[in-house]
Amino acid sequence: MRAPILLLLVLSASAAHAQSHRGSLGLNIEGGFEALTAITSMATSDRGFRAPVEVGGTLGVFDHGELTLSGRLEFPVAFVTGYGVSFYGGLRNSFGYDQWKTFFSIELAIHAAPFFTAGARAGFGVLYDVLPIVAVYAVLHGQLGGGVALRLSGDLSVGVQFRTYLF
Numbered sequence: 001m002r003a004p005i006l007l008l009l010v011l012s013a014s015a016a017h018a019q020s021h022r023g024s025l026g027l028n029i030e031g032g033f034e035a036l037t038a039i040t041s042m043a044t045s046d047r048g049f050r051a052p053v054e055v056g057g058t059l060g061v062f063d064h065g066e067l068t069l070s071g072r073l074e075f076p077v078a079f080v081t082g083y084g085v086s087f088y089g090g091l092r093n094s095f096g097y098d099q100w101k102t103f104f105s106i107e108l109a110i111h112a113a114p115f116f117t118a119g120a121r122a123g124f125g126v127l128y129d130v131l132p133i134v135a136v137y138a139v140l141h142g143q144l145g146g147g148v149a150l151r152l153s154g155d156l157s158v159g160v161q162f163r164t165y166l167f
Contacts, residue, residue, distance in 0.1 A: 021066060021094070023165050026058035030139075030159025034074060038115050038149040046114060048079030052155060056088070058163070064094045068107060085113040088121055099129045109143050111151060119145025127161070135161040 031053045038046040056070020068091065074084030090107025102125070109121040125139030138158045145151045 020063040020097075021058075021060035021163065022063050024058070024060035024066075024163040025166050026060070026066070026161045026163035028054070028056045028058060028068075028070065028159055028161045030054045030137075030157045032155050032157030033077075034153055034155035036080070036151065036153035038117070038151040038153075040115060040149045046081050046149070049077040050074035050080055050084055051077050052084070052157065054088075054157065054159070058092065058161070060163075062093075066092045066094075068092050068105065080114075082114050084111065086111040090121070094127065101127045101129070103127055103137075103139075105139070105141075109145055111145060111147075115147065115149035115151070117145035117147040117149055117151040119143060119151065132165075133163050135163070137161065 031051065034050045034052050036046065036048065036050065052072050052074040054070050054072040056068060058066040058068050060066050069089045070087070072086045072088070074086070076082055087110045088107045090105060092103055092105040094101040094103040096102060105123040107121045109119050111117045121141050121143040123139045123141040125137055127135050127137040129135045136159070141155050141157070143151065143153045
């Protein structure tokens with residue numbers, strides 16, 4: 001039990017308690033609850049709720065800006081036709097120099113299943129740096145996309161970010 005704690009302390013010391021995430025490479029793991037509506041030109045629809053699990057990475061390129069790339073698997077909860085698969089890439093910008101930060105994100109959203117759509121995802125959230133290399137966060141996203149279907153959705157997710165500082 002002491003070895004993992006000691007390892008976290010040693011790794012966090014190398015980050016010099018940086019409040020900026022510039023130069024960091026992060027791994028994000030999040031889960032939550034999504035409500036969605038997707039309507040095709042054939043008048044078929046996919047309306048209901050899913051439980052998404054999202055895994056992705058971040059690269060801190062500015063003092064308060066990170067590039068993001070992630071993939072998501074959405075499990076059916078109620079009224080939807082099946083599983084969903086989607087991919088995201090964009091920018092997350094944070095505000096604050098302390099352990100508590102607020103952030104917003106804007107991303108390209110590509111949904112591969114059950115209907116192909118492409119559009120935008122925007123989010124707003126709060127992040128708490130537990131250590132310079134570990135953070136927990138909550139985010140509220142909204143999405144709008146088009147393609148085979150017109151898709152409108154919103155989700156609330158909580159997650160953890162593990163990061164290391166490269167440069």
